[in-house]
Amino acid sequence: MVNEVSMIRHSLPHAKARTGYWYVVSQGKLYLPDAEQPPQPQSLQQLGLELDGSEMLCQIGEIDQTPCYLLQYQDRPEPEHHWHSARQFLVFGEPHFEHAARACQVALFLQTHKFCGQCGSSMHLVNWELAALCHKCGHRCYPRINPCVLIAVVNSKNQLLLARSARHKSGFFSILAGFVESAETLEQAAVREVAEEVGVRIGNLQYVGSQPWPFPHSLMTAFIADYQGGELCCQPDEIEEAHWFDLDKLPEVPGEATLSGRVIQQLVKANSRK
Numbered sequence: 001m002v003n004e005v006s007m008i009r010h011s012l013p014h015a016k017a018r019t020g021y022w023y024v025v026s027q028g029k030l031y032l033p034d035a036e037q038p039p040q041p042q043s044l045q046q047l048g049l050e051l052d053g054s055e056m057l058c059q060i061g062e063i064d065q066t067p068c069y070l071l072q073y074q075d076r077p078e079p080e081h082h083w084h085s086a087r088q089f090l091v092f093g094e095p096h097f098e099h100a101a102r103a104c105q106v107a108l109f110l111q112t113h114k115f116c117g118q119c120g121s122s123m124h125l126v127n128w129e130l131a132a133l134c135h136k137c138g139h140r141c142y143p144r145i146n147p148c149v150l151i152a153v154v155n156s157k158n159q160l161l162l163a164r165s166a167r168h169k170s171g172f173f174s175i176l177a178g179f180v181e182s183a184e185t186l187e188q189a190a191v192r193e194v195a196e197e198v199g200v201r202i203g204n205l206q207y208v209g210s211q212p213w214p215f216p217h218s219l220m221t222a223f224i225a226d227y228q229g230g231e232l233c234c235q236p237d238e239i240e241e242a243h244w245f246d247l248d249k250l251p252e253v254p255g256e257a258t259l260s261g262r263v264i265q266q267l268v269k270a271n272s273r274k
Helices: 086-092 094-112 186-198 259-272
Strands: 019-026 029-031 056-063 066-073 123-125 132-134 146-154 159-165 176-179 201-213 218-229 239-246
Touching: 019 056, 019 094, 029 086, 029 094, 056 094, 066 094, 086 094, 094 201, 146 186, 146 201, 146 259, 159 186, 176 186, 186 201, 186 218, 186 239, 201 259, 218 259
Parallel strands: 019 066, 146 218
Antiparallel strands: 019 029, 056 066, 123 132, 146 159, 146 176, 159 239, 201 218
């Protein structure tokens, strides 16, 4: 599990000798010299990055009692192929992905809360929680979290409803997804999104799990639901195509490292036991 962020800023001269997992973020990307190898415990000096003293440094958790640090760069140093999205860390397992996702989200929070949105004065980080405080008007800000629902819809023929959005390549399908709106429950959002995106009604929602997702502030929550009626009708400019698939004849779908892939595989395994 990721621990609470320690917002006590360490001085760079002292930090260079600290050993830990370093998650270096610049413009939403993470520094990873070898995309096939997960981060290893090392000192900041061993990373070989040039520092000018303006970088923000904080601890964002631990992995097996080894501290994890965020180092925020303002400008992304060369070479470009050393910088990756947090998705790249999925292959290294959940602890590294969680810390990579958190590093990106905390870095964005620090970058976008330098000034008060209420009075325009400078914001200051508090050292007992992850928050920015305006000393002039008292306005306090916390990192934004955007909840998103994933919905795996199954019909009476034990078929799974999968869709392809305009953002995905041909032949790649996933379960339906959408953001929760203000004053809406997760369940209400799931029902609304399915109706909007493919025109069908669902019920009997069963919660499966959640996963933080750096998109850049998302928290993915997953449900399995029963199809209750309606004809497939794809939402223009959002869904390219949607179909019912037999669980033993699925197209290309997300891998199990993602929550959507995990839900799909849960249904596939349950179907194989019948």
